[in-house]
Amino acid sequence: MVHSSLESNDTYLYGSEKMRFLSVCWMTPGRSDRYGHTHISFTKQFENSRWAVNCGSVGRSKEENRLASYLLLTMDEEKITPEIIQLAYPVEKTVRQIRESGIPDYYASFLKNENVLIL
Numbered sequence: 001m002v003h004s005s006l007e008s009n010d011t012y013l014y015g016s017e018k019m020r021f022l023s024v025c026w027m028t029p030g031r032s033d034r035y036g037h038t039h040i041s042f043t044k045q046f047e048n049s050r051w052a053v054n055c056g057s058v059g060r061s062k063e064e065n066r067l068a069s070y071l072l073l074t075m076d077e078e079k080i081t082p083e084i085i086q087l088a089y090p091v092e093k094t095v096r097q098i099r100e101s102g103i104p105d106y107y108a109s110f111l112k113n114e115n116v117l118i119l
Contacts, residue, residue, distance in 0.1 A: 041069045043082040053082045059094070059111070066091060066113060 040063055041056030056069030063069075067086040074081040091111055098108040 039063075041071075041084045041086070043084060049080075051080050051082055056084060056086070058089070064113075066111060 039057035039060050040054060042052075042054050044052045046052070053071060053073070055071035056063065058068040058070070061067065061069065065086070068089045069084055069086045072083045072085055074083075095108040095111050098111070099105065
């Protein structure tokens with residue numbers, strides 16, 4: 001499990017980048033690699049039965065729905081089953097608390113999807 005990729009802590013790996021994932025998969029001995037940093041959830045299985053998974057984000061989702069997401073990863077000797085769970089949380093309350101706290105308004109605007117670049 002790494003924050004962004006095995007190459008760099010600042011690399012963005014998106015679910016659509018099959019060749020990039022295949023090029024870094026050989027770096028680890030397991031059957032799955034877990035990534036973050038993009039704040040966009042996905043599960044992707046490759047021909048060699050390896051998985052690339054991004055659990056998404058809570059509070060900083062870059063997905064249109066802004067739901068909180070996490071990964072439920074079930075593994076046994078024969079199979080890996082990744083499942084992305086998405087759920088609602090009190091966004092309006094969180095936005096209000098951000099604005100009352102003095103934290104930069106960017107974060108509240110981001111949660112409300114107000115004129116903030118998503119990707």
